[in-house]
Amino acid sequence: SNTTRKTILENRKAFLDQLVDLLPSDAVHLTITGGEPTLLKWDFIDILKKCQLKFPQTEFLMLSNGRALANTAYRNAFLDALPSHFRLAVPLYASTSDIHDTITRAHGSFEQTMTALKVLQHKVSVEVRIVVMKNTYKRLPEIANYLVSNLPNIKTVSIMGIELLG
DSSP states (O other): OHHHHHHHHHHHHHHHHHHHHHSOTTOSEEEEOSSOGGGGTHHHHHHHHHHHHHOSSOEEEEEOOOGGGGSHHHHHHHHHHOOSEEEEEEEEOOSSHHHHHHHHTOTTHHHHHHHHHHHHTTTSEEEEEEEEOTTTGGGHHHHHHHHHHHOTTOSEEEEEEOOSOO
């Protein structure tokens, strides 16, 4: 039910708030991952703001599909809440929407991800993760050319294998 789901989400936010409180403020590195961290919506922005204040010297890596960051209001709030030393890592499965969206099983995901990355590449350290798979490995040069043409300011490109477990 919607009530049960709302309670679970509220508990998740409280849990994450507590977790941030318990972490040492001199932590060298923190990775934010999920699932998808931005599914917490505006609660995630609150958690980032808390991290921004508590961890001024900590290096952050966030793994995200980037889709929620296509929304201008959400993206701007995200950027305002970021800790000082922050890298965003986003997977790209192909250089075309038909292949990317087929792999993600989410129509429009390529367009959302690229909309976000085209802006974010100028605002934050971005790592694009190219996930090599049976149906994409022959397209690596095409993906590389696409990145050079469309995302010239990204900081890092990582070529990743699929993690079969974990």
